[in-house]
Amino acid sequence: MGCRGTPCSVPYIAILPTNFDEHPLTWHYKRRCGQGSWLLERLPPFVKHNVERIAKTFGSDWKRIQSYLKTRPEVLQSATNPNVRNILSNPDSVEDDFLWAWLNVNTRCIFYRVKETKSDPDNLTLCPILDFANHSSVLPSMIPRASAADIWDMPLKKRGEPFTLTSPSNVTTKAGDELYLRYGFHTNQFLFAEYGFVNPVSESGLNVDITPVIEEWFANRGEVGEWMRERLVDEGYWGEWSLHSAPAPAHPSFRLMTALRLYHAIPSGVGALEGVHDPEGVLRHWRSTVNGVQETLSEENERQWRETLQQVCQQVMDAAVCEAGTLTTQRTDDGLAEFMVNSVASLWREEVYVAKAMMESLRTGVAF
Numbered sequence: 044m045g046c047r048g049t050p051c052s053v054p055y056i057a058i059l060p061t062n063f064d065e066h067p068l069t070w071h072y073k074r075r076c077g078q079g080s081w082l083l084e085r086l087p088p089f090v091k092h093n094v095e096r097i098a099k100t101f102g103s104d105w106k107r108i109q110s111y112l113k114t115r116p117e118v119l120q121s122a123t124n125p126n127v128r129n130i131l132s133n134p135d136s137v138e139d140d141f142l143w144a145w146l147n148v149n150t151r152c153i154f155y156r157v158k159e160t161k162s163d164p165d166n167l168t169l170c171p172i173l174d175f176a177n178h179s180s181v182l183p184s185m186i187p188r189a190s191a192a193d194i195w196d197m198p199l200k201k202r203g204e205p206f207t208l209t210s211p212s213n214v215t216t217k218a219g220d221e222l223y224l225r226y227g228f229h230t231n232q233f234l235f236a237e238y239g240f241v242n243p244v245s246e247s248g249l250n251v252d253i254t255p256v257i258e259e260w261f262a263n264r265g266e267v268g269e270w271m272r273e274r275l276v277d278e279g280y281w282g283e284w285s286l287h288s289a290p291a292p293a294h295p296s297f298r299l300m301t302a303l304r305l306y307h308a309i310p311s312g313v314g315a316l317e318g319v320h321d322p323e324g325v326l327r328h329w330r331s332t333v334n335g336v337q338e339t340l341s342e343e344n345e346r347q348w349r350e351t352l353q354q355v356c357q358q359v360m361d362a363a364v365c366e367a368g369t370l371t372t373q374r375t376d377d378g379l380a381e382f383m384v385n386s387v388a389s390l391w392r393e394e395v396y397v398a399k400a401m402m403e404s405l406r407t408g409v410a411f
């Protein structure tokens with residue numbers, strides 16, 4: 044800590060960004076002082092939701108560090124910076140530094156097995172030099188090779204497995220070319236919330252997550268909607284509902300179709316559970332489409348969920364057209380970089396594009 048915004052003599056730290064003013068977490072964190080706060084309010088619902096999730100993680104990490112330091116105050120004695128030495132009595136004085144350090148780690152670390160199980164949240168590491176690499180979804184020149192333990196989700200036998208990068212066979216790299224990494228198969232919505240940038244819209248097949256919109260549809264069904272939410276959580280189908288424009292024709296994710304089938308497995312006018320004759324029977328029937336025993340619940344159910352999806356897409360599109368339009372003419376009087384406003388406008392335009400393509404697939408009766 045302590046190098047934020049000042050020249051630093053530690054070579055690695057000297058190459059790190061000096062600030063994260065253009066990262067949405069910074070706008071969230073400094074929302075009371077203005078910069079970026081108006082743009083935070085203009086983010087698409089999924090992005091806003093993700094920034095809030097990241098802010099929660101940041102807040103709990105900061106609390107954990109303070110509790111750890113309370114148990115090991117001697118760790119602070121060697122600090123040269125008096126603010127760091129006094130962190131326990133005045134944590135606010137270093138919170139900006141912690142945000143800078145935390146964002147450096149969060150935007151630069153990679154998945155690497157250090158724990159026995161693959162899902163352990165501690166399977167992360169910083170990897171100086173590799174972390175210079177920018178992301179590209181179409182031009183990755185380095186691809187991490189998954190280990191057998193990762194592919195088969197097996198316990199790690201020994202620590203310190205080599206981290207292997209391969210050069211893809213379809214990419215030729217010349218001297219002086221930039222080496223890109225693919226951070227993951229992420230949507231622009233995710234890239235923006237986590238890293239603060241978006242890929243050019245032309246670079247990838249577009250897809251958008253519409254989870255917050257669909258959640259609202261379930262919430263509006265009262266008791267029955269809540270019962271459905273609980274069942275979908277139990278069965279692992281709650282959330283991560285997306286629309287994809289590629290490969291064409293545009294289509295919903297299987298998770299989204301599955302959730303919408305359940306949504307219409309009980310007539311939409313029924314809000315109270317006591318109005319449902321046999322909820323467990325409904326669930327068993329619905330499960331048969333999840334398990335692949337049956338392709339659909341009924342023709343009527345297919346017609347209904349497709350019609351609902353059409354309405355959802357119209358809703359997504361109307362909101363996105365309006366937001367993209369006003370953002371394009373918005374001036375950034377608070378010094379926020381213009382490209383950040385353009386990035387947010389581009390996220391909305393992507394929603395317009397995908398929702399429109401999806402509506403066309405539904406209108407023309409594409410089978411999914």
Ligand SMILES: C[S@@+](CC[C@H](N)C(=O)[O-])C[C@H]1O[C@@H](n2cnc3c(N)ncnc32)[C@H](O)[C@@H]1O
Nearest residue numbers: 059060150151174175176177178179238239240
């Ligand atoms: C791991 S660092 C990448 C290296 C970065 N250029 C550096 O050395 O500081 C991740 C950060 O780089 C930037 N970045 C990565 N890929 C990008 C891209 N395709 N377009 C714009 N910015 C990108 C974002 O600010 C992101 O948070």
